[in-house]
Amino acid sequence: MAAENEKPFILMVNDDGIYAPGLAALVKEIKKIGEVMVVAPATEQSAVGHAITLLSPLRVWPANRNGDSIGYAVSGTPADCVKIAFWAILKKRKPALLISGINHGSNSGINVIYSGTASAATEGTILGIPSFAISAATYEEVDFSVAARFARRLAGKILKNGLPPATFLNVNVPPVAEEDLQGVEVTRQGMAVFREKFDIRTDPHKKTYYWLTGYKVNLDQEPDDADDVVILKNKISITPIRYDMTNYDFLDDLKTWDI
């Protein structure tokens, strides 16, 4: 049994890489309430989705900043990090909480399915660890300390209340000063999608290559409880995400198809 005054053990991961400032801001804040261990990708893993590395081996090494140990770097994806932390680094010690982030950029609407940040929280949940993912909803420069302080608050709530089976919380914090936040709202994963296009370019050897680009289009309208709608109102959005993706509403109809 943990002693009364023992701090909860908290596993932390991200997808921007172990040296990302969003993770550093989060660690600084979470250390006030917990014993922190960081196991994070060695390099940026944007839009890796829920990838895990099966076809090649993984490497793990202690990472340092200014001579101080900051955790373990992994040559893989965010999901790899959680798996290798749980099964090979922590051994039998089970975290009380997993936090993934702070991601630089929102993970809302359709982005949730491409998000390495969210995939790490899913992995934590599969392993029975209450988990949340947190993102600062901008690609511009941002003060991560606002989201970090909110993460500390939310961590306390989750440690107290727990979470339902197969469910983690996906949090997006608007990029405004703390005093300009308009509150917190429980949301659903919105329907925002990307209008994509491929830049078609020519390389120095005269061969064609394609580079994905595009912009997000919000398909949800006010008043609505969609994540992206709420973020635009400068509110913090919290969406409970469940990795059972069955469309239960369609089961009965599909049974009538006589396939």
Added chain:
Amino acid sequence: MAAENEKPFILMVNDDGIYAPGLAALVKEIKKIGEVMVVAPATEQSAVGHAITLLSPLRVWPANRNGDSIGYAVSGTPADCVKIAFWAILKKRKPALLISGINHGSNSGINVIYSGTASAATEGTILGIPSFAISAATYEEVDFSVAARFARRLAGKILKNGLPPATFLNVNVPPVAEEDLQGVEVTRQGMAVFREKFDIRTDPHKKTYYWLTGYKVNLDQEPDDADDVVILKNKISITPIRYDMTNYDFLDDLKTWDI
């Protein structure tokens, strides 16, 4: 308008790579009912999840087998293939159906979230194309023609009935002869998970590396409509999968947290 006797235009993709026998068996069968275009990864993309390639460019080239054109190979993931097909290869021509597979190995239970095969069907759905993913539920050698014939049958049903918003069908075919199939069942995504372990090995330069391994554990019990349970009964499993992962049941409870 398409002429009465015009065959539907069907986009096909997989994650085992454009030269995989599961895709070849599927193309052979689907050509009987549709005009087929294949846009598939150049190489195997196992467990890439819903990864998309943002940090590097993509290449596309015509692929041939025995001198015959078989489609376009892409230097990316299954999700990349669908996006680049839609936005850069097909131009304005919209497929009536997208089929992803036939994967060699089941995509059921927790595997759905790691599945490149499923991610391609999700991408098709996001783009407004009715889509399904199909897998042969074994890693052993298998006769793909059984699943391919079922895919043709199901394709006809989807072309006729359509699919609900944000929903695709995830199909798993047990690895038995056609006459041994015990029917078709509509299922939910089961709770089967992996009991993982990392093989810890030493490379020729005396450095440690880790390789993910493990086995699947079925957490669902009979009688049940979970995908993995149904497959074990030698039935074809069809699960409707929705990419909105909000846990709607938990929204009200979460609102009482006073965060």
